[in-house]
Structures are given as C-alpha cells and as structure tokens.
Amino acid sequence: MSTDSIADQMGPAKRGVGVAGSGRSAGPRKKNTRVRAKAWTYIIFTAPALILLLLINLYPVIYAAYQSLRNGTLIQGGDFVGFANYINTLISGNLTPAFWQAALFTLIFTLVGVFGSWVIGLVLALLLRTRIPAGGVFKVLLLLPWIVPVVVSAFSWNWLVATPQSPFPMLAQALGLGNVLFLANPTLAKITVCVFKVWISFPFMMMMMSSALASVDNNVYEAARVDGAGSWQTFSQITLPLISRSTYISWILMTIFCVNDFPTIFLLTGGGPVGSTTSLVVLAYRTVFENFQVGPGVAIAFMTTIVLIVVSVILYRQIRKASVE
Template identity: 55%
Template sequence: MANTGRDRQAEMTTTERLVTERPERRTTAPRGRGASGARRSLAPGRNATMAGLLAPSIILLVAINAYPLVFAIGQSLHDGGITGAGDFVGLENYATALQDPAFWNAAWFTLIFTVASVGISWVIGMTFALVLRSDFPGRSMFRVLLLLPWVVPVVVATTSWNFLLATPSSPIPTLFRTLGFGDVQFLADPTWAMVTVIVFKIWGSFPFMMLMMNAALQSVDHSVEEAALIDGATWWQKLRHVILPIIARPIYISWVLAAIFTVNDFPTIYLLTGGGPVGATNTLVVFAYRLVFQDFRTGYGVAVAFLITIVIVAVSVFFFRRINRAAMAN
C-alpha cells in the first residue's frame, strides 16, 4: 500500500510537472520566432556583404564583355578601316548592307545552309538515337564510330573532303564518271558546291544531335510507351504522340544550339570552298570576314556581324518561348 501511494504521488508529480512545463514551452515559442526574426533582420546585412565581395568579379566580367561590344558598336557607326575609325556615318553601314545584293545572297545561302543542316542532322541523329535504345551486339563500337565525324578536327575533315572531291581526278568524281554520271565538279559548280557544304555540315553535326536525343530519350518512361502499345498505337503514333511531346524541350534546345553553331560556322565554309565558286557558298560570317580582313571595310563588316547577332537573338527568343510552352505542357 505504501508503494502504491508512492507511485500515485510520483504520477501526480509527473503530471504536475508536465502541466507546468507546457506553458513554459508555449512561452518559449515566441522567443524562437523572435530569434528567427532577428536572423531575418541580419539577412540584408549579410546579403550586402556577399554582394560587396562579388562586386569586383562581376564588374570585371562586365567590363571584359562590355568593352568589345561597345567598341564594335562604335566601329559599325563609322566608315573606317583596320587602322582607324574613320568618319561617323550613323546607320549608313546598316542601310548599305540591307541594300547590298551580295549581303542578301549570303543571307539566303545562310538560311538554306542552317535550315537544311539542322533539320536533316536532327532527323539522322534522332534515328540513330532510337536505334541505340535497343540492345544489340557491337552497340558500343557502333556508337563510337558514329561520334567520329564530330570528334575529328574541322581542319582534318575539310582537308580529307578536299582530297576526295576537289579535282576531277579525285576519288569521288572518278567514281561518279565510272557510274555514268558524267564529270561532276563538286567544288567548282555553284549548285554542287552548295550541296557539298551542306552534306559536309550534316556529316559533322548529326553526332551532336544523336547525343542530345539519346540523353533526352533516357527520360522517357518505358511504362508510358507500353501503355501506348496496349492501347493499340503503332510505332509511328507512339513516336509522334508520346515520345516527341515528352522530349520537346531537349529538341528545341538542340535546335537552338545547332542553329547558333551553324550560322557562326566559319571554318567549314572557308576551308572547304572559301565562299565560292562565285560566292555561291558565301555565308554571312564569311561575308563579314572578307569585308573586314580582305576589303578593309571594318565598319561595314562589323555592321553585318551585328545584323547576324540580331537574327540569332530573334531565333533564340522564338525557340525559348516554345521551350517554356513545352515545359508548361509537361
């Protein structure tokens, strides 16, 4: 009985202790909130300190990137050459470019070169990415071989293609004559030169598209594909209505990157054809280069370069909007 009384007394003291401790805990809660409020009040000071520490690096990066931009804008508003800025002409260089037939010829071929190279290389890269999803003997070696056109330096690749195509006695023209196609001049005929540089660009670009699409296809859940097949969808319907909408964002990103790379691609054209024959393969980048470093019309050439930049920015904004729409749809 004595033990029972002691146990009850211990339980009562424990209960009283819990009751007395609960108000204390309730009273300490506002203290905690007050401490967090004090920490929040210290946040602006800490942010200012961090901003002050980062400011020198940010200012240096902005200065490094802003100075060439501002200097180039100033050059595009003058009619000088490499040795001097020349007289101020305002927007005359831009107006001259928009009225120059050579500029529009280069712009037209740049458009054909970009659209054909990006579109066809994406189709080929997507096809190989779908093939590489399945397991078959020698898949790793096949993937490595497909990456070789992208890994090989441009100088080596263009030199090899010149050896294969440049002269009538080169291997490919000789093969065409043997097959009865006549004397095909791949780099001397304007039409064939355009086709040759586009094929060369596709050959060097599809591995990039293949890598992008291969990475994008990794995010597609196989259960979704199986559900589509169970519902009776064909292979094409599954690709069009299931796989492509899921990987829409990587597709648009790959198109933007490939378009930027293609428009700014100087070595492919310059090393393979030099912009010829008779300017048939002259892109805007090569056209601007010739204006600055061969004709010594720096202001006009820089103005052309800025027009290229404006077009690239406009295309990028268009595709980034499509990327945001795809993200909202998913």
C-alpha cells in the first residue's frame, strides 16, 4: 500500500470516522434519534392530561381575572372598568373598611394557625419519640381532630360555646366570670376561631415534624451528649437546624391552608359578629354570592392570591438556603 493511500485513510480516522466508511459516526445519530422519539412519546402521552389541567384550572383563572376588570354581576358581564375594582377596594370604595378589617383578621388568623399548630405539633412529635404508655393509641387519638370532617368539628364546637346553655359558658358562669358569650363578643369570637384552627391543624404539623425528626441521625445526639451539650442546646442548635427544611415546607402549606380556609370560619361564626371574624376569602364569597358584586369580589381573591405567592416564594428561598447549608 502506498504512502498516499495510508495518509488518505488516516485523515478520516483522525476525525473519528472509520476507515472506508465503517460507520462509527452513526452511533450518536441513532442515539439522538432514540432520545427525540422517547421525548415525543412522553409528550404524546402527557398531552391529554396537560390539556385537561389547562382547561380545568387555567381557563377559569383567566376568565376570573377578566371578570375582576368589569363591574358585572353573576348574570350580566357589565362594562370594562380596568383596575377600578382593585383601587376602590384598597383605597376609596365602600368595601375598603371591610377589606382592611378582613385583611387584619386574616393575618392574625394565619399567624396563630401556623405558629400555634407548629409549636403544639413539634412538642407532641418530640413527646412521641419517647416511650410512653399506650403510645399507639395516643397517636391515633391525636390524629382525630384532623381526621374528623370539619363540619362535625365545627358543630361540636358550636355546641360547646355558642349559647348560654353550652358547657363552656355555663362553666365560666359557675367560676364567677359572668355570662360569657364566646361567639357573640368580637374579641372572644376571634380567639375562639383561632383556637379552633389550631385544634384542627396541629395533627398535620405533628405528622410533618415526626417525619422530619425521624430523618435525624441519632449519632448526632450521642455526639452532642458526649460534648456536654444540654437539652436546650441540643434542641436549638441541632434539632431545629436539621428539621428546618421540613419546617419551612409545613409553614408554606399551613399558610395556604389558613388563608384559604373558608369552612372553618363560615361554619363556626359565619364571619360575625359584626364582621369581626370575616377573613378575605369569606369577604370575597360574600361580595360575589351575597352582594352580587363579581368584580370587587374576584379582585379581593386575586389580591389574596398574590400575597400568598409572595409569602410562598420567601419561604421557598429559605428552604433552598436550608438545603444548601
């Protein structure tokens, strides 16, 4: 074989092509073809579900956003007014006092619901890690407030506190506190609703914290005891940082649950007395379905959603920081 023919064959070999067109370069092409075919297969199989989700969720959201820019009712679309519903609700409309009152109560309701249920859930989760008599039965009983339907729980609490003949008002009167009406006094009604929310929410937090604590390696606690760390130091410097990711996730979920909680408030107090326990979601419902003002009611719902998104993003960033650390 001549030197020129050898050089001609070595040229393609240096570029990764086999001698005499051996077809070595066809491998990556076949692989890319298989990847594209697999991707199109996934798209074809998931397209019906995605289209259905878009029709069920996205279209109503877009339509509601359009309705928030009109002054219509449930029957008539009304005229296009732009952002007038948002401005009138926030600043200078008839709903402005009720909106800010509902916003303040929603904030209080959410803070108490999130942190109150988290503290109780964390304490019970730590308690369940110890050996206690009848631990299995105790766990089941602690889950009952979350398992029982909220309609049943609200009815039970109404029976306990709603009328002067209810057990708690009668107990307060027997203790010399006078005629205490828990759902007729605005301040007591707020306290009752917040306590009720903590009552039905702490089992969820307890389960979240129990799962987080189960993932912590016991060797860490043993090393801390060897180093002479006390109970509070172990809890504040080891337990809390190691379960921080699950804690932030539970806060996000519970914030969404509290802000969007319609049945708890509506079934227990209906938003009264004198609107003291009306949250933003209850106000939006009343504005749309009782006052037939669709635009302002949907505007309230959208502003609530925006606030929820902002809070969720802030807490999600904390989750990412905790994951990195």
